[in-house]
Amino acid sequence: MNSAAKITAANLSRRTLKDKLFKGLVLFLSLITISPIVLIIYKLVEKGYRQISLNFIIKTPPNTFEAMTAVSNGELIPGGIANGITGTLLMVVLASVISIPVGVITGIYLYENPGKPLANLTRNISDILQGVPSIVLGLIAYMWIVKPITSGFSALAGSVSLSIMMLPMIVRSTEETLKMIPQSIKEAAVALGVPYYKVILRVLIPTGFSGLLTGILLGISRILGETAPLMLTALGSSVINLDITKPTSAIPLLIWEFYNDPNMVDLIWSSSLLLMGMVLTLNLVSKRIAARTK
Amino acid sequence: MKEDNLNIKDPVLSIRNLSVAYDKGSYAVKDVSADIKRNAVTAIMGPSGCGKSTMLRAINRMHELYENIETKGSLILNGKDITDMPTIQLRRMAGMVFQRPNPFPTLSIYDNVIAGYKLNGIRLKKKERDDVVERSLRDVTLWDEVKDTLHKKGTFLSGGQQQRLCIARALAFDPEVILLDEPTSALDPVATSKIEDLLVKLKENYSILMVTHNMSQAARISDYSMFMYLGELVEYGKTKDMFTNPKDRRTEEYLTGKFG
Numbered sequence: 095m096n097s098a099a100k101i102t103a104a105n106l107s108r109r110t111l112k113d114k115l116f117k118g119l120v121l122f123l124s125l126i127t128i129s130p131i132v133l134i135i136y137k138l139v140e141k142g143y144r145q146i147s148l149n150f151i152i153k154t155p156p157n158t159f160e161a162m163t164a165v166s167n168g169e170l171i172p173g174g175i176a177n178g179i180t181g182t183l184l185m186v187v188l189a190s191v192i193s194i195p196v197g198v199i200t201g202i203y204l205y206e207n208p209g210k211p212l213a214n215l216t217r218n219i220s221d222i223l224q225g226v227p228s229i230v231l232g233l234i235a236y237m238w239i240v241k242p243i244t245s246g247f248s249a250l251a252g253s254v255s256l257s258i259m260m261l262p263m264i265v266r267s268t269e270e271t272l273k274m275i276p277q278s279i280k281e282a283a284v285a286l287g288v289p290y291y292k293v294i295l296r297v298l299i300p301t302g303f304s305g306l307l308t309g310i311l312l313g314i315s316r317i318l319g320e321t322a323p324l325m326l327t328a329l330g331s332s333v334i335n336l337d338i339t340k341p342t343s344a345i346p347l348l349i350w351e352f353y354n355d356p357n358m359v360d361l362i363w364s365s366s367l368l369l370m371g372m373v374l375t376l377n378l379v380s381k382r383i384a385a386r387t388k
Numbered sequence: 389m390k391e392d393n394l395n396i397k398d399p400v401l402s403i404r405n406l407s408v409a410y411d412k413g414s415y416a417v418k419d420v421s422a423d424i425k426r427n428a429v430t431a432i433m434g435p436s437g438c439g440k441s442t443m444l445r446a447i448n449r450m451h452e453l454y455e456n457i458e459t460k461g462s463l464i465l466n467g468k469d470i471t472d473m474p475t476i477q478l479r480r481m482a483g484m485v486f487q488r489p490n491p492f493p494t495l496s497i498y499d500n501v502i503a504g505y506k507l508n509g510i511r512l513k514k515k516e517r518d519d520v521v522e523r524s525l526r527d528v529t530l531w532d533e534v535k536d537t538l539h540k541k542g543t544f545l546s547g548g549q550q551q552r553l554c555i556a557r558a559l560a561f562d563p564e565v566i567l568l569d570e571p572t573s574a575l576d577p578v579a580t581s582k583i584e585d586l587l588v589k590l591k592e593n594y595s596i597l598m599v600t601h602n603m604s605q606a607a608r609i610s611d612y613s614m615f616m617y618l619g620e621l622v623e624y625g626k627t628k629d630m631f632t633n634p635k636d637r638r639t640e641e642y643l644t645g646k647f648g
Contacts, residue, residue, distance in 0.1 A: 278490040284453050285486075286504040286557070287479030296507050300494040 135374075138367040145364035150174035154333060155348065161357040171358065175365050177334045178348040181249065184336060185328065185344060186314055188253035193260040194310060200261075201268020202294060217269075224262040231255045232323030240327060249335070249342035252328030256320060260313040267309020271302040304383045311380035315373045321346035345369045394612075394625060399423035400565050400595040401447065406461035408442050408451065416442040418619040419461070424565070424612075429587055429596045431610035431627065433603060435647060439619040440599045444567050447597070448484045449475055466564050476508060483558025485568045489550035491542035491557070498538040500553055501525060504561050524556040528586055548579025552586065559594070566590070568598040572605065584609050603643060607631050615639045 149172070156164070156173040164171050200216060207213040235255035244250055275298055283297040284290070299306070321344075324330075329341040330351060349365045352358035401424040408417040417439040424430050432440040442451075449470060451457040463470045470478050491500045501521045505512055512520065521538070525531040530552045534545070542553050551571060558566055568587075572580040587596055588609050600606050606613050606627060613627040615636070623630060623639045634640040641647060 276488075276490070278486055278488055279492065281450065281453070281484075281486060282490040282492065282554070282557075283503075283507060284450065285448055285479055285484035286507060286561070287476035288504075288507040289476075292507055292509075297492060297494075301492070303494075 135370065138363060138370055141360070142363035142365075142367035145170060145360055146367065147174075150364060150368075151179060152176050155352075155358070155361065158355055158357050161355070161361075165357055165360075171360050175345060175348050175361070175368070177331060177343040178345040178365065179368075180334050180336065181328065181331070181342040181344045181347075182318065184338070184342060185249050185253045185256055185324075186317060188249065188338060189256035189260055189317060190310065190314065192253065192257035193264055193313070197261050197264025197313075198268050198299075198306065200265045202272065202298075204265065204269045205272040206294075217265075220262040220265045223258065224266075226258075227322075228255075228259060228320055229322040229326070231258050232326035234258070235323065235327045244339045246339075247327060247329035247341040248339050249328055250338045252324045252342065252344070253338070255323035255327050256317040259317050259320065259323070263313040263316060264309055267312070268302075268306055271305030271309065272298055274305065275301050304386060308380040308384045311376050311383070315376035315380070318373050318376070319346050319369055321350055325350070394423070396423040396425045398426060400426040400466060401597070402464040403443070403447075404462045404464065406443065406446060406463065407459070408439070408446050409458040409460075410442075411456065412458065415439075415619050417446070420616075420621045421461075422614060422621060422624050424595065424597055426595050427591050427593075428611040429591050429598060429609050430612040430614065431606035432597070432599045432614045432616060433601070433606050433642070434614075434616035435642065436601070438616040440614075440616050441569050443616070444569055444597065444599050445484075447565075447567055448479060448482050450484070480504070480561040481564045483561055483563035483566050485551070485554050485558055485566065485571050487570045488574045489547055489554050491545075491550050491553050493541065493543045495542060496539045497534050497542045497545070497553060500542040501556050501560050503557055520560050524560045525553075527559050527590065528552040528556045529582070530556060546579070548575050548582060551575060551579070551583060555583075555586070555590075559590075563594065565595045565597055568596065570599050570601060573601065580605075615642060617642070 151174055153172070153174040154177045155175060156171060160173070161171045200220070204213050204217055232255050235251045235258075239251035239254050240247055279297060279301060280293060283293040288297070324344050324347050328344060328347065330347045331341045331343045335342045345365055346369065349362055349369070352362045352365065403420055403422045403424070406417055406420045407415050409415045420443060432444065434440045445451060446459055447463055447465070447470070451459060452475070465473075465478070465481055470482075473481075491497075492503055495503060495506075498521055499506060501524050502512070502517055504510075505517070505520070522531060522535075525534065530549060533549060534553075537544075542550065545553060551574075555566070555568075555571070572583050575583065584605065587598070590596060591611075598610070610627045613625065613630045614621055615623045615630070615634075615638070617638050623634060623636045625635070630639065631643060634643055
């Protein structure tokens, strides 16, 4: 009896030790997971904050000579990335205008016809589309838009390549959001004699609105930082351009350009900081919206 | 079915040889015929899977929402075959209340009551709207509880209040018959007894057809009862008679708790 009790006690302390070890391991691995984002933000703020000012948002970049003079005098690089900010906004808005209606309608179709062969095919293709390398989408937009339509690099071509990137995310989030709405809500509307298309437009979509919005915001934050497809489509521009048929700059394109000019190094960090800030904000906003719906 | 000679005159609803199949050939409701009395509460009882909800939903043509459901026989509502009516007209005449309270989560209490008008694009003047909302909420004894919070979301209410709101939503159309599918099974006893009192009161102006798996509820509030088993209507009669002197052995066994 006595020895049995001892064994149990030994067992218990070994279990407690194992439990502590495991907890420690979980904590350690979690810290490893969050450390990159903390280090990234720290580095961006440390290196980039000095350049951030009103001018940074409303002025276009300096030429190499201006930047070189400022750097050799130990001053801040003059000018900003207004052309990149406006270009990014222009292309993101245009990409959203293209992909949101198509994506939401496709998502509704998938939700309404879960077992149909065409729906399954659409869902699979949409998933594959999500995995297509972004540079390939840039090439496609080059072939579809740059050559035949705008006969030159253009914001439109950039938007098309970005909208193809966004599309699968919107399709999926629409379908998943609608699936989460209880069948009883749908039946409540049908039982009132509401025609089916109105059930979708006036009951299902408003009920799932925040879910749809979350998907859209995440899609936007995904394309905000895309660089590769834009190199083949929007190309870049040293001035503010709002004409969708003309070459246009974007924040990630500017970061690439700054990288290639040793005098502009400081602008890389501040531009990255701004871009990171935009992506983080969108992510946090969409998380808030998603949390509020649950 | 045992003949009951109920002889219901001027029924609000006549069910004639109704059969409903989910898959070809497997019937959830088999050849049911019955007349439903006006201004009375009729309860449909039976064990799970006996087809009682399926039959109720057929009356509202709810099955049209799903594919592969086959309905045979006819349903005559107020002298008219329901398949000849546009669904909007049918569903105005036959309001439906579900097992779980399902107010529209995006709409206020006020808009939930007139959702049938709003979502169908039927325009009412402000005065008419206010009247419909007040009348319907008074009918379900919810008015005094919510009259100051009409523009809050319906989902802020308690479960029992939500279910009364859903009944008000059905009443707003001033239906001939109210179909209730186990309306209290998700509610606590206090909320349940409120709904039961309400249904007894509502039969003055409406005809009520209610599915319930709760025998004592059927005994408490219904005037007529149906007992269904495996898709068949086994027995149909005055509730008093059925509970005191069931004619079919299966009804008796169910009522005495031998199965179900």
